[in-house]
Amino acid sequence: MDAKDHPVISVLGDQRRFVVPIYQRQYSWGEARLEPFWDDVVAKAEQTLEEGKPKFSHYMGALILAPGGDGFTIGSTPRVQVVDGQQRLTTFQLFLVALREVGERLGYHQLSGHVHSYLYVPPMHGDTDTDARFRLMPTPEDRPVFHLIVETGLNGVRAKHPEWFFQNGRLIKGPAPNAVRALAFLVDRIETYARFGLTDEQADPAPVADEPDDAPHRRLRSLLEALLNHLKLVVITLSENDDAQVIFETLNSQAEPLLAMDLVRNNIFHRASAQGEHVEALFEAKWRPFDQDREFWKADSPRAKPKRPRIDHFLSHVLTAQTGDETSLRELYAEYRAFTRPKGKPRFDTVASELDALTVYAPIYRALEVGGGDEALARLGAKLNLWEVSTAYPLVFHIAISDADPAQKSHLYTLIYSYLVRRALCGLTPKGLNKTFARLVGAMIKDGTSAATLAVWFAGQRGDTVRFPDDREFREAIRNKPVYDSIRRKDRLADLLWDLECASRTKYSVHAPRPANMSVEHVLPQTWTTHWPLSDGRNAPADKLTGVDEAMLAGIRTREAALQTLGNLTLITVPGNTTASNRAFPDKKPWLRESLLALNLAILERDTWDETAIAERASTLADLATAVWPAPSSS
Template sequence: MRSDTWTVRQIFQDRRQYCVPFYQRAYVWNQIEQWEPLWQDIKIKAQARLDGGTVTPHFLGAVVVEPQSRIGLRGVDAFHIIDGQQRLTTLQYVLTALLIAFREIGVQGLDVTLDQCLENGNPDTMNQPEIERYKVWPTFRDRTHYESTMAARALRDLKDGFSSNFTRTGDLRRIGMVHPPSLAAIWFFAGEFIAYIEKSEASKDAAAEALAMAVLQDLKLVLISLEADDDAQVIFETMNGRGATLHATDLIRNFIFMRADRDGADAQALYDGRWTQFESNVWSTRERRGRLLKPKLEWLIYTALQAETHTEVDLPRLYADYKAYALNGGQPRTAEAQLLTLDRYAVHYTALTTGQGSLPVARFGRRIAAYETTTIHSLALLISASPLSDQDKAHMFNELVSYIVRRAVCGLTPKNYNNAFMAMIRHLAKNGTTSEALRAHMASSSSDISRWPTNAEFKNACKTAPLYYGRLDAPKMRQLLTELEGELRAHNRSEEPEIPNLANLDIDHIMPRSWYTHWPLADGTAVTSAEASHALLAERNGLPTTAAQEQIRERELSIPTLGNLTLLNLSVNREAQHREFQVKRDLLIRNTNLSLNVQLLDRPAWDIKEIAAQGDRLADAAARLYPGPPE
């Protein structure tokens, strides 16, 4: 960043405009807390000049601005005010009040200097003279009264423009009236300036010039101008003692609506029609992804920007990346175009993250929610916002679910998913967003960090891998069993083909993890937990094992596999817990209608052979439900 100490005249004399960001509050300074102390400072400097004493600068503080790129030769240099908008706006009111006071008193010769600090000249060289003429351009919340008061060159102009704010005697109303802040400020300062000049022992011209010099030369600010690599968000928070929260989305909102001004668009209409939805609590709610906690709107823009640009976005530099996208290599996207893009992605993002609605991406969101794979969201938005048919989108989403589920069941890491899904985005951007392109890319990798498990590997994991407890936590395991229930129903002549809500069911090990009391070995031998522990130690240490120990280990290894898992009503599960199979089976006969459990109802016993058979059945169903790469 660049830092310089500037006088008020230096800040305002060039052809430049300081734009107040939309994320900043409206003008709130008032007479008691700010204007009166500022007037006293100005008066002290003016009097020191009249008395011929030493005049030292009076520092008003720091102002932080961010230069904006100008497109073409026309227009004025624009700066977004990151911090200090109240100071700069107040100074414009002070200068306007000076001009009015001098004209009311009849002082000549200072108008040109003050006009140069209030307006940019030569409208023929501007893109939008009605906006670019102003040295400071407020948010739309202040613009109506700001433009009216800044155009005033006499007290009569203020009275005519705001007649309802004045009494019949020409004074500002004091009771039951909240005045526009620009009117109140200019009226206050103009009154004080007029009174000072009229009461001064010096000539009117000398007193007026002393006031002008006190404002233009003796008031100074530290102007900090950000450069390309500076982070406006961090600067704002630092300048405000980290007491004010500024999000990247605040800067983006400001950027969009400053673009609206330059487009000549109706910023208020765009704000009301396209942006207000993002001001709701839904979008300001903070959501966690890994260790990062950000407002939902920030995640939307981050996700949509990756889907739109097909490139990885640096979240800490989201504003900078968004600005580069919007400027579009010198062909800026209009504010309306940017808002339409955000609105379009918001529909798909909402469906994805809530799982609600009829869009294919909503069902996809429901299916992957348990896997907490948010790095796939940009890819999902790319597909969902594409012109593909819903059938094609559903097919692509099914294959992505297959990719995630198969890798989880096979114990493959999700740590590289950010790179894997970004590679898929780039591949689709290059080769077309089609199911064929996606499938070919997913099947092309042979590395453990990104490959798509084959049918053989997946089915073997379903049969033999420790899924629960093991590779899948409870939400993932419940989701897998729920989807398998749906697949089984689809291939049975079920009275209830649609999957009911199974979210409240318990995940049950049919042969319980604590099986020692009620589940003897096939030859009737009872086993204690201590004997099971000895068998495990012998296996781990490579010691010779007995036939009984081998049976124990086979049983222990089969318990967390898919073939031994099902869903049960909470109360049924509690009643059957650790009990022998016949008790559990009888409870199921009375209380279950799940296809997962139908095969259990006519079984006289339940051991590793039955678990293996059920595992085969469910592995086949899983392979149909989650189709794998071509073989």
């Protein structure tokens, strides 16, 4: 038996065919397995784009190969059996097909040539098998559809099996085989990443104005390089005398997998013992809290990517908070070893001080994740959790343990959330927040933890992917941006409106807590043609086209532009929303009054509600918003 690690390019670039034995299971990866695979590849692609080469390769597990079983024929392509790892190999192939397909869609036709040799093997004169050109031979059940995928891509599958697709071309997930579903998943992820630079399907796409024209092609190349050069497999090649089944069962035992933090713990206490420190006392005093509350620390972090236990995410945030450098969660153990010995010298004099540098952040992390403790931290944590921006945690960690006074810390927490809100309402991309927050940590390590440092740093950032929108841009967005369309998560939009509700209250208002059954309401309804005449008194047709003249068309466009802006949005109870629906303004006002919200008082004072009223209310909300979500003072 021979075991060596190899990058994927060495495995798929070899002159041999991989044959999955007939007794192996069919391809079974669904989204639960494809999501972390995609996260691994795109993380390496991002590092390749930014740094030229990642600090570490990522190991994808083992590939066990056995002799082909039918001997070697001179002049024919060598064959090996895939004892274990066929799911990974198949996914690599599907990823290459998906890359090729997206490349064709985006006009990057050279990509087909780049991936060809990893999908096919050059024919040899002794190859008589009709499928000899394919590099991978899946199980007989999977083989026809897999080879159809490799040959024709998603379009070819759709042409041969229209029953697997809706009329709009989207895949019906039920009847299609797993390989087809996996291909559709990968095509969607790759195309979104290539077009917008987004690594998460939940993010709201927003154009990046300062990108070069070839950015989508560069991202596709980085994905190919990440897969081939920066993912590795431990390839175990068996001899004729090795028992393949025993090795397979050993590597696939049901033991609980070690977490990165488990490896870190073992490394820490091994060094403590070697250095003569009191291991048991250190464990009891400094590590025991992690083990005592296993339910919290070992649970998957519900809002962080990739899906990993909280304790691993915690360690990643700690490393970034202490260094100002991004940390790869996928190579966390290697990152930690590099952290403890920068440039080959120990960072800490003792293991005790090293443990102190870890555990000081534990209560901060808990407050951000589940509340409790420091009120300002818990409040920020609730906001970050709603927006799923745990990438801000390292910056919050750094601020929380700094020497800044409580008022300064609270102001910095407000600015962090203001940054997210302003960018969302201005329609700026959410991409790259992890880099922005890590660089802010670095700036504060260098120049001090203060709002002034944050303001100076942002003053030097002009690119759309980083900048902090100023008051002028923010006001303009509130007046004109269709935020109801751009912010897809309506619970986030409702939370923003509730913040404005609280800011609208006076000492005479009812300061009630937020009810659980509030929803976002369009004052001028989305379906407005029946009960809401235009400014000239005419009713528009239901389709907004039939029989309209130029004047009416202009009025429709003006109304549609105002419809989804913040000035036309408010909060109302869910039953009130259902009842008010598309009614005329006089009929809707009682339900707005029933809400007892200060946010609705200015609406109730009006006799009519139209584009002018929306614009005036938007200006009022803009005044409130700049105070609720302030900009750094220098901007």
